[in-house]
Amino acid sequence: MCSYYEHWIGFVTDTNCEAFQVKRLFIADNSVLCNGLGGPNPTLTTQALAVRTAEKIAEKYFPSTRKA
Numbered sequence: 332m333c334s335y336y337e338h339w340i341g342f343v344t345d346t347n348c349e350a351f352q353v354k355r356l357f358i359a360d361n362s363v364l365c366n367g368l369g370g371p372n373p374t375l376t377t378q379a380l381a382v383r384t385a386e387k388i389a390e391k392y393f394p395s396t397r398k399a
Contacts, residue, residue, distance in 0.1 A: 347387040348380070355392075359384035 343350060344363050350356040359381040361373055 347391070348384045349387075357384050357388060 344358055345351065348357050348359055348363050350358065361377050361380070363380070364376075
């Protein structure tokens with residue numbers, strides 16, 4: 332039976348952009364994407380990824396501050 336990390340070999344972050352090997356390290360830019368997604372100017376992709384990551388951080392570490 333393989334461990335959790337052996338299953339994710341080759342991956343640096345989980346689906347919430349949190350690093351596997353360093354807790355509370357979030358990567359919120361285009362480097363988490365495996366390809367050049369976003370075209371020649373990926374500004375909107377980067378902004379959307381940063382907002383989504385910020386929301387996930389707020390849900391995980393500050394659950395009482397969520398909007399109703």
